[in-house]
Every structure is written in C-alpha cells, then in structure tokens.
Amino acid sequence: MDKALQDDFPIDWEQDGFVSRREFFKFMTLASGGLAIGSVGLAAWSSALRGERRFEPIRIARLDEVPTGTALGFGYPRPSDLCILVHHKDGTLSAFSRRCTHLSCPVDYQAQTERLFCPCHNGAFSSKDGSVLQGPPPAPLPRVLIENRDGELWAVGVVH
Amino acid sequence: MALLLFNLVLILLQLWLFVSVLEGMLHGKTAMALPAALASVGLCLVNVWMLRGLSRG
Numbered sequence: 001m002d003k004a005l006q007d008d009f010p011i012d013w014e015q016d017g018f019v020s021r022r023e024f025f026k027f028m029t030l031a032s033g034g035l036a037i038g039s040v041g042l043a044a045w046s047s048a049l050r051g052e053r054r055f056e057p058i059r060i061a062r063l064d065e066v067p068t069g070t071a072l073g074f075g076y077p078r079p080s081d082l083c084i085l086v087h088h089k090d091g092t093l094s095a096f097s098r099r100c101t102h103l104s105c106p107v108d109y110q111a112q113t114e115r116l117f118c119p120c121h122n123g124a125f126s127s128k129d130g131s132v133l134q135g136p137p138p139a140p141l142p143r144v145l146i147e148n149r150d151g152e153l154w155a156v157g158v159v160h
Numbered sequence: 161m162a163l164l165l166f167n168l169v170l171i172l173l174q175l176w177l178f179v180s181v182l183e184g185m186l187h188g189k190t191a192m193a194l195p196a197a198l199a200s201v202g203l204c205l206v207n208v209w210m211l212r213g214l215s216r217g
Contacts, residue, residue, distance in 0.1 A: 021164055025214060028167050029207045035174040036197075036204035042181050043197035046190035101188050139188030 052145070054157040060085055060095075063151050071109035071127075073098065076144055076155040082106055083144050084116065085153065086127045095144035095155065096130045102137040116141065163210055170203045 019027075055077035066072050066087045074095075076083045082098035086109055096116065098106045105120035115133055116125040123135030130141035145157040177196045184192055 021161070022214060025164055025167060025211055028164075028171055029204075029211045032167075032171050032174060032204045032207040035171065035178055036200045039174070039178050039181065039193075039197040039200035042178070042185065043193040046181075046185055046193035049185075050190055 050160055052157055052159045054145075055155075057147070057154045057156045060146070060153040060155055063087075063148060063153055066153070069111050071111075074155065077158065083155070084109060085144075085146065086116075088114065088127070092128075093146055093148070093153070094128060094130075095146050096125070096127075096141040097144065097158070099141075100137055101132075101139040101141060102135070107141070163214065167207055167210060170207055174200045174203050 058074075058076055060074045060076075061072055066085060068087050068091060069089050071084050071086045074083050074085060075081055083095055084098045084107065085093065085095040087093055096107075098116075100107050100118040100120065100123055102118065102121055102123050105118050107116040107118045107123075107125060109115075109127060110117050113124075114127050116127050116130075118124070118135065118137070121136050123137040124133040125131065125137065125141050126133055130143050132138075132140060143159045144155050145159060147154045147156050177200050181193050181196045184190070
C-alpha cells in the first residue's frame with residue numbers, strides 16, 4: 001500500500017469496526033439513561049391512571065327502576081365500557097366497572113351473597129366497595145361515581 | 161474491565177425494574193412505579209459518575 005495513504009488512514013480495514021471499552025461504556029450509560037427515562041415515564045403514567053377521573057355525566061336510570069337487591073348494567077364513560085349499578089338491600093347504591101381485573105370477563109351480581117362474581121375463573125368482588133373477595137383478580141374493580149339528581153341516577157366519574 | 165461488568169450489572173438491574181413495573185401496571189399494581197423510577201435514576205447516576213471517572217482517568 002502507498003506509504004502516504006497509510007499515513008493518512010492509519011486504521012486497518014480489520015480495525016474499522018473496533019469499539020473501545022470506553023466507547024462501549026458510553027453506549028451502555030446512554031442505554032442506562034434511556035431506561036431511567038422510561039421508568040420515570042411509567043411512574044408518571046401510573047400516577048395519571050390512579051385517582052378520580054371525571055367524564056361527561058350520563059343518565060343511568062330512575063331510582064325506582066332499580067329495585068333493592070337488584071343490579072343494572074350500563075356503559076360508562078363510553079357505551080362499550082361495561083359497568084354495573086347495584087341497589088343494595090339496605091338502600092345504598094354503588095357502581096363498578098364490570099370488567100374483571102383478572103382477564104376482563106364481565107362480572108355478574110349475585111344478590112344472595114351480595115357480591116360481583118366472575119364466572120371465567122371464579123373471582124369475586126364485594127358489591128359494596130369492589131374489593132377482591134376470592135380468586136385470581138389482582139386488584140379491586142374501578143368504582144363509578146354516581147349522583148342522585150331528583151330521583152335520577154347519573155354516572156359522573158370513575159375512581160381507580 | 162471490572163467497571164464495565166459493574167455497568168452491565170446495573171443496567172440489567174434497571175431492565176429488571178422496568179419490566180417488573182410494566183408487568184405490575186398491566187396487572188393493576190401501580191404502587192411500585194415511583195420507587196422503581198427513583199432507583200433507576202439513581203443507578204443511571206452511578207453509571208454517569210463511573211463514566212466521568214473513566215473519562216478523567
């Protein structure tokens with residue numbers, strides 16, 4: 001090879017793709033920064049998901065259309081988001097998402113035991129507060145906030 | 161070489177934290193997201209500190 005050319009380009013062809021330890025360390029530190037940013041992003045996302053979220057209120061039914069000891073299905077905040085309103089025997093009302101927190105099967109109200117039962121894997125939730133009573137569900141059911149406006153029941157928000 | 165291996169261990173730890181948090185979130189558990197994020201940032205700072213030391217040396 002020409003001597004002048006070799007002086008101008010001292011790196012051999014075989015060494016062209018060589019990565020020094022320092023360069024590799026820099027790359028790995030960059031990856032570490034990326035993972036740290038990703039983790040912070042996940043934390044921000046999780047805090048956005050938690051807590052109370054208000055949506056456009058929708059009318060569910062009149063109170064007298066839901067006798068005590070029964071339940072009524074509705075969609076909130078979108079019609080495809082299945083929810084269930086329970087009118088307890090003591091006269092109180094509560095509403096939850098119908099999607100089981102295990103694998104999203106719809107839960108059904110069981111009046112005798114006053115619980116919301118998922119037939120897919122025998123999961124059960126309290127119909128009072130949505131907490132897990134049995135089975136594989138890892139988290140309580142999201143609660144739907146309801147308001148009684150002159151005898152009409154309205155859904156106004158969701159609490160995760 | 162030892163620093164490089166330590167760097168790799170810290171990144172694997174960050175990766176494990178990230179995947180654990182993501183898996184937990186998909187199962188509705190969000191409690192560990194913030195502590196894991198703080199730990200991940202701390203590990204990243206250790207890596208940056210080691211890189212600075214390497215660049216000076």
